[in-house]
Every structure is written in C-alpha cells, then in structure tokens.
Amino acid sequence: xxxxxxxxxxxxxxxxxxxxxxxxxxxxxxxxxxxxxxxxxxxxxxxxxxxxxxxxxxxxxxxxxxxxxxxxxxxxxxxxxxxxxxxxxxxxxxxxxxxxxxxxxxxxxxxxxxxxxxxxxxxxxxxxxxxxxxxxxxxxxxxxxxxxxxxxxxxxxxxxxxxxxxxxxxxxxxxxxxxxxxxxxxxxxxxxxxxxxxxxxxxxxxxxxxxxxxxxxxxxxxxxxxxxxxxxxxxxxxxxxxxxxxxxxxxxxxxxxxxxxxxxxxxxxxxxxxxxxxxxxxxxxxxxxxxxxxxxxxxxxxxxxxxxxxxxxxxxxxxxxxxxxxxxxxxxxxxxxxxxxxxxxxxxxxxxxxxxxxxxxxxxxxxxxxxxxxxxxxxxxxxxxxxxxxxxxxxxxxxxxxxxxxxxxxxxxxxxxxxxxxxxxxxxxxxxxxxxxxxxxxxxxxxxxxxxxxxxxxxxxxxxxxxxxxxxxxxxxxxxxxxxxxxxxxxxxxxxxxxxxxxxxxxxxxxxxxxxxxxxxxxxxxxxxxxxxxxxxxxxxxxxxxxxxxxxxxxxxxxxxxxxxxxxxxxxxxxxxxxxxxxxxxxxxxxxxxxxxxxxxxxxxxxxxxxxxxxxxxxxxxxxxxxxxxx
Amino acid sequence: xxxxxxxxxxxxxxxxxxxxxxxxxxxxxxxxxxxxxxxxxxxxxxxxxxxxxxxxxxxxxxxxxxxxxxxxxxxxxxxxxxxxxxxxxxxxxxxxxxxxxxxxxxxxxxxxxxxxxxxxxxxxxxxxxxxxxxxxxxxxxxxxxxxxxxxxxxxxxxxxxxxxxxxxxxxxxxxxxxxxxxxxxxxxxxxxxxxxxxxxxxxxxxxxxxxxxxxxxxxxxxxxxxxxxxxxxxxxxxxxxxxxxxxxxxxxxxxxxxxxxxxxxxxxxxxxxxxxxxxxxxxxxxxxxxxxxxxxxxxxxxxxxxxxxxxxxxxxxxxxxxxxxx
Numbered sequence: 001x002x003x004x005x006x007x008x009x010x011x012x013x014x015x016x017x018x019x020x021x022x023x024x025x026x027x028x029x030x031x032x033x034x035x036x037x038x039x040x041x042x043x044x045x046x047x048x049x050x051x052x053x054x055x056x057x058x059x060x061x062x063x064x065x066x067x068x069x070x071x072x073x074x075x076x077x078x079x080x081x082x083x084x085x086x087x088x089x090x091x092x093x094x095x096x097x098x099x100x101x102x103x104x105x106x107x108x109x110x111x112x113x114x115x116x117x118x119x120x121x122x123x124x125x126x127x128x129x130x131x132x133x134x135x136x137x138x139x140x141x142x143x144x145x146x147x148x149x150x151x152x153x154x155x156x157x158x159x160x161x162x163x164x165x166x167x168x169x170x171x172x173x174x175x176x177x178x179x180x181x182x183x184x185x186x187x188x189x190x191x192x193x194x195x196x197x198x199x200x201x202x203x204x205x206x207x208x209x210x211x212x213x214x215x216x217x218x219x220x221x222x223x224x225x226x227x228x229x230x231x232x233x234x235x236x237x238x239x240x241x242x243x244x245x246x247x248x249x250x251x252x253x254x255x256x257x258x259x260x261x262x263x264x265x266x267x268x269x270x271x272x273x274x275x276x277x278x279x280x281x282x283x284x285x286x287x288x289x290x291x292x293x294x295x296x297x298x299x300x301x302x303x304x305x306x307x308x309x310x311x312x313x314x315x316x317x318x319x320x321x322x323x324x325x326x327x328x329x330x331x332x333x334x335x336x337x338x339x340x341x342x343x344x345x346x347x348x349x350x351x352x353x354x355x356x357x358x359x360x361x362x363x364x365x366x367x368x369x370x371x372x373x374x375x376x377x378x379x380x381x382x383x384x385x386x387x388x389x390x391x392x393x394x395x396x397x398x399x400x401x402x403x404x405x406x407x408x409x410x411x412x413x414x415x416x417x418x419x420x421x422x423x424x425x426x427x428x429x430x431x432x433x434x435x436x437x438x439x440x441x442x443x444x445x446x447x448x449x450x451x452x453x454x455x456x457x458x459x460x461x462x463x464x465x466x467x468x469x470x471x472x473x474x475x476x477x478x479x480x481x482x483x484x485x486x487x488x489x490x491x492x493x494x495x496x497x498x499x500x501x502x503x504x505x506x507x508x509x510x511x512x513x514x515x516x517x518x519x520x521x522x523x524x525x526x527x528x529x530x531x532x533x534x535x536x537x538x539x540x541x542x543x544x545x546x547x548x549x550x551x552x553x554x555x556x557x558x559x560x561x562x563x564x565x566x567x568x569x570x571x572x573x574x575x576x577x578x579x580x581x582x583x584x585x586x587x588x589x590x591x592x593x594x595x596x597x598x599x600x601x602x603x604x605x606x607x608x609x610x611x612x613x614x615x616x617x618x619x620x621x622x623x624x625x626x627x628x629x630x631x
Numbered sequence: 632x633x634x635x636x637x638x639x640x641x642x643x644x645x646x647x648x649x650x651x652x653x654x655x656x657x658x659x660x661x662x663x664x665x666x667x668x669x670x671x672x673x674x675x676x677x678x679x680x681x682x683x684x685x686x687x688x689x690x691x692x693x694x695x696x697x698x699x700x701x702x703x704x705x706x707x708x709x710x711x712x713x714x715x716x717x718x719x720x721x722x723x724x725x726x727x728x729x730x731x732x733x734x735x736x737x738x739x740x741x742x743x744x745x746x747x748x749x750x751x752x753x754x755x756x757x758x759x760x761x762x763x764x765x766x767x768x769x770x771x772x773x774x775x776x777x778x779x780x781x782x783x784x785x786x787x788x789x790x791x792x793x794x795x796x797x798x799x800x801x802x803x804x805x806x807x808x809x810x811x812x813x814x815x816x817x818x819x820x821x822x823x824x825x826x827x828x829x830x831x832x833x834x835x836x837x838x839x840x841x842x843x844x845x846x847x848x849x850x851x852x853x854x855x856x857x858x859x860x861x862x863x864x865x866x867x868x869x870x871x872x873x874x875x876x877x878x879x880x881x882x883x884x885x886x887x888x889x890x891x892x893x894x895x896x897x898x899x900x901x902x903x904x905x906x907x908x909x910x911x912x913x914x915x916x917x918x919x920x921x922x923x924x925x926x927x928x929x930x931x932x933x934x935x936x937x938x939x940x941x942x943x944x945x946x947x948x949x950x951x952x953x954x955x956x957x
Contacts (some may be wrong), residue, residue, distance in 0.1 A: 085854075085858070088855075088858045089859070109686050110686060207939050208939055208942040210727045211727075238861070274680075278684075281683065281684045281870075282686070285686060285866065288862050288865065289862055332729055332854075333729075334730075334731070334854040335731070335949040335950060336946075336949045337727050337944075337949075338727075339728070345705070356940075368795075369791070489802075492802070496811045497796060497806055497811045497812070577802060578796055578797075578798050578802060579796065579797065580794050580795070585797065588797060589772075589797055591698070591702075592696075592719075592722070592771050592797075593726070593936070593938060593941065594701075594722065594723065594726040594941065595940060597940070
C-alpha cells in the first residue's frame, strides 16, 4: 500500500516539476545565450525529477511496483516458470530456442572430434603404426556407428511407439489445457489438504519466503498441474535411447574391440591407455546422447511448439505483467522452490530494505549482536585513565603498599594516585556512542584528524624550506603513489587487526594528501603579499600565520575533501579484510549469507556518511575561505 | 526535451533487454575449483582429459571460498562448482539459489579443516571455555565456520560469547602467528601448516572423528546447466570418479596434482591422506539416500546457518540428485 502511494507521489512530483520547469522557461528572460553559466543556475525542480527518477528506477527494477500492484503475480509467474522449466530439457532438443537440433549439434561436434583424433593419432610420433591403425579403425567404426542412430529404417517400433505415446500425451495436454475443466477437480480430502497448505504459505517477500511456490490462483493451478505432467513426460523421454539392434551390433563390436585391445596392453603403455580411454569416452558420449533419425521427432517437436503457443496464450495477463513489471528478469523455478532471477534477486525492494534497516537499527537486534548505532553508559574514570599516563604514579616518591600480616592491603597515597591514572575509580557516567556505524565513523575521523595534524605543518614546512623539501620528498613520493590497500596486509600484520591498524592505514592515506595540498598551498603564496607583510614589519611567525596559512587554506581544505573520500574507500576494504565491527564488516558478512538487503543498506549508509562529511566540509569551506572561487 | 525523453526511453528499453540476454548453447564448460585443495581429478584437469571427455573446452577458475563460487554460479559465469563446501552450498540453497548437488567431491576429517589454538593463549580442550571473550578468526559461512561451531559444542564453549573475526584462512593463520587472535579456524593445507607453527589443533583428527565432526565437499551444478546438458554433468562426475578410483588404488600422479594445487609434494600427500573419496555405490547407499549421512548433514547445517530471511528448507533431498552418479 505504502509503495503504491509512494509510486503515485513520485509520478505526481515528476509531472509537477516538469510542468513547473516549462512555466519557468516562459517567464524567464531570454537573453542568456548558450554557454552563459546563468543557464545552469537554479533548477531545484530538476533535482526533484532526478531523485524521483532514481526512486522510480529502484521501485521498478526491484519489482516492488509489481509486488504492490499485483501481489499474486509472483506466485502465478512461479507456476509459469514451472512449466517453462519442465519444457526446458525438451525444448533444448529442438531448434525452438536454439539454432540446431541437439542431435545435429552433437553429431557435428563428435564428427569434428573424431577427425581431430585421427589427425592427432596419425601425427603422433610415440605411437606404433600398428596401434595407430587400430585406433583409426576404431574411430572410423565409431563414425560409421552414427548413421545407425540416424537411419530411419533402424528405428525400432517399440521406441517409435513410446515416442508417439509421449507425443500424444503432449497433444492431449494441449487440447485440455485451455479448457476450464483443467485441471480435473481433486477429491474433497485432497482439495482440503491443498487449501490447508495454502493457508500456511506466506506471501511474496514475507520474511523467509522469497516467492511462494504453491499455486494460489486458478490459472496458477493449471500451470502447476501441466508442469507436473510435462515433467513426467520429459523424464520418460530422456530414459529412451535409440539403441536399435543395428546400433547395438556396432557399438558392442566397438566396445569389445576396445576391451580386447585394453587387455592386451602392458602396464607401462600409458600413452596407448590414454588414447583408448579417450576413444571409449567418445563412444560412450554418443551412446548416452539422445540421437534420433532426422525426422523421427518431428511430430513431437510440433506438439511441443503447439503446446508452447497454447500455454503462452493461456498466460494472458501474466505475460504482460512479466514483460512490463518484471524488467530484466523473471521468476525462475528450481525443483520445489521459486526464486527471483535478475534484478529482483540482487536489488532488494525498497519496502523490504527499509523494513530490514529498521530492524538493524533496533539496538537490541543490530547485526551480529552489535547495534548499528546506539549509546552505552561509560564511566568518566575510563576516559581519565586513558588520558593520564600510568607513570605519573610510578615517579611519585615512596612504595606501593604491601599486604600486612592481617591479610589486608592498606592503600597509601601512591596507590591512590595509581587508581586515578589507571581509571580504577568510580565517577559519574556519561553516554558514549557505540555500534557499527560509529566505529567506522570514528576510524575515519581519527585517521583523518591525525593526517591533518601531522600533514599540514609538514606540508607547509616542505613548501618553505629547502632542507625539508629535499629530505622528506623521497619518503612521501615513494609511498604516496601506492594504492593504500596495497599496504593493508602489511599493516594488519604489524599493527594487528584492531583499530590501531585501520586508523594507521587511514592516517597514511590522509597524511600524504594533506602534505601535498599544504605544500602546494604554501609554495603558491603570491610573493607580493609576503613582501608587503615584510615591509610592514611582520615577523616570521606573523607572515606564516597571517599570510601563508590563509593563502594555502583553499588548497588544504580541498585536500581534506579528497582525503575524506579516499579514507572511506580504504576503510571499507580494510574492514573487509579483518574486522569485528564496522560497516565494511557488516557488508562482508552479509555477502557470505547472501543478504542483499543488508548489502544495499551498508552501501546506502556509507553514501550517506560520506555525504555528511562532505556537506560539513563544504560548510567549513564557505565559512573559513569565503573568498575562494570568487576571483 | 523530446530528445531527452527519447534517450531515456531508449536506455530504459535497452536495459530491460540487455539484462535478460542469456547465453545459449554451451561452447565451453566453466568449472570452479580451489587451490591448496588437492583432488585426484586435477591430474585429468592438467592432462585436459575433461576437455576431451566433454568434447568441448573447459575453463577452470579458482576461487577462495565456496560462497564466491555460488556468486559466480548465480551470475551465470560458472556451470559446475567442484569441491564446494557443504556450508556455502547450504547457505545458497537456503537463499533459494537454483543450484543442485550432484556428487560428493571429498570427505575429509579435521586434517583439511580445523581450529588451531595458539600456544601463547594456553588454552586446550580442557579449559576451552576460557576462549569466551577472546578473539577468534573464522572464515564465516564456510566449512571452517561449521567446524568452529561443532568444535565449540564438543569442548563446551559458547561461540556466541567469543569475538569472532571474519578472516580468510590465509589471514587467519597470519593473525594467529602474530598473536592477534587466540584461535583460528581454517581450511587449506598451507594455512593450517602455518597456523600450527604457533599453535595446536583444538581437537586431533581422531577426536574430531569420534565426535562426529566431518567435512564434506560436494559438486554443485546450476539448474540451467543440468537441465540443458545432463550428458556433460554425467561426464564430469564420471571422469572425477575415475580419477578417484585411480587415487584410491594408488595410481595417481601426485606431483602433477601437487603442482596444480599450488602445494609441495609432501604437503599434498599429507593432505590427501586425510581425504576420502567414496565410490558411487557407497554414496547411493550410505550418503545420498534418504536419511543418509549427507542428508543429515544438510539438515543440521541448514538449520545451523538459517537466518530469518533465509530459513532452512524442510526437505533438502529436493536439491540433491543421484541421477548422474556412474
């Protein structure tokens, strides 16, 4: 229902925006010529159209529109898929969806293979002439065996009879299929059982049910029954082999010869053994294939074609729904289950995605027992303990208390200080964020901050000082061009799989970018401004603080924006490699259990967080360097 | 304006069609396999016996995990996955992927897939519950994941209280050696060997066997390929069984196998010593029949890895067929 309303809203919004756009053109002054940047200004209505277009594509290609408009359609398509699946093997024999008869293709392929073998054997330097002759005669005999399969007159009446029987069953099905009386009514007991089973069946897209397989509608039942019949026909057909007496005479002779030759071989005649085995395989392949005389199956082919036409007609509205509302794929059937194939499989429906996202966001559920983003109460003492170094207690005069004879430990001043610096005391609690999203965010934030703190001063130093430039240049230039992920295995080995390794990796990424941008900014300062500051009597520090730094700010801030993007990219991959938390970890685990909804959610969350970073930075840029980009 | 609309419509129609294009008649058979996982039919692979038996060329692609094999099968890039672990297969069929189990590839004890505890953690079978709260490297969704859960059940530790880190075997063994994790569950000869430099197996091969923990690797085929080329599926299973028979009678060329598996000869022999390749009759009568060993494993594992979105199937016999066994 929500999907339907939403789709409607999208359509209304698009039409509204387009109409508004047309009106806007009329009211606008027309003097903006092509190439005038004025023409690209404004256009919020096009943003609406663009977003709506994205949303609509998502709804449409994930088949959510189909689901909301026709909740039954997947179930009906599943029954149709059952028929298609049961026809698949039969159809594959004939040039219905292929170019050739299967028999033709096999004969063609095996003739080529036989020729290849003959050439190979003739040219083989390691085979004795006598062996060569035997092999070639065997291959020639095999080639001669094929006509016994394709010759009309050898086809036995028994087999003809069976084929005709099967053909008649298909024909009968074709006749009865469109009738209202098909499928024949079940006995009351069976019908009740069927209805009972249907009641238990969940709907399309319900938790744990991709596509409900049991037929729910009258048309569905029809297809379901026909598929059962066709499956049994298909199974019976593939039991048939055109092994007539003439063929058997040939093949038995060949097999006997092969056996005789094999028995005559010594243990060390590996090459001969290989060849004779391969020839045997070739004969067996022809033996197993369903090769029939060229026209023997004509009637069957015709009946299958007829049935195909009828069943397609019977699909009626289902077919139109399939084409229009299930773009890029359809429902497929495999054994007892039906599944979405195509974008329906890997592009989850927006409704499902948001439902699962909602579940994941619930702190008690989360992903792998860890919430996506939530808070936990943490004692302030932990923070104090983290920041105060432990050696403060060590350097105090005196000794740590020793237990006394009463078996008690009396704390003294030194041990009390130790308790404080290690955070072993009780204070008030404050909420701190936790969860997958927070962990990823924190890693990026820390890596980026460290990169900024160390990178900018070094970059400016390198831009101003010959020694610094010369000394650090080789180091920076050697590691900078390496894709950050190339460092990942090494860093994980050195710094471990915890946060330290990941933060260090991100630090490496942002560090080099910050150096380059700060350096470019510093060395790009206009000399006239520095001269002016000098002549006004500015000190070195003042020039650095008031001339060079503001001048390099645009470069630095652009650098930070680039670094944020790079950090995200690297982080997710690093969390793929080894992780217990983080969005990359969630995505990687979801991938292993084929939870496509979760994969899309992680992609969405990463996009949103990246956008958040970028918007924040844009705000900072506008605030700190308002002159940037304005001449 | 009209131009824009026509371009959008054109792109839309093109996308609709391009997504549904399927490849018709098989021009080559595309098979997935593992490195570091020596199997007898690799000799046939090297000697191109499969190509000759199929009558068309074979394209072999190696994968790191069975889950990736499934992904490739779903996208239509792989027809047959050889030696896919039972766990990824179960995950795939729970997610309603149209793939069918046609053969058991390898039966193996804990020699091929195992959990190794680091020496520095001083944890053994006796105090295994100390692992709770510690870090453990497990390649999730693989046979090693199953072995991890089963091993913890046997030694009486609660896996949900451990910090499970998802790591591929190579990374897991490195993390164990570095001391980043206290236990690593792994598969693959080289990785286990490396991990054992810094630790010991939680359960010996015999203990695991007594506890009923066993690994099963299987051969899975996409439903489409099976429907269209039943003869080729049969040929693949047949050639593989011939290779297995050759190995069982000690006539396999081990150095060829070792080279193809990217392992040394001793390691290969050691690994394959722990492998079992049952013949077709045993499979039919003991493993793949109703109530057989494989079927039990499937339902146990299916429930173990079921999620609310992808619940276990009621009956796994629908995704198993013995039709292609020689």
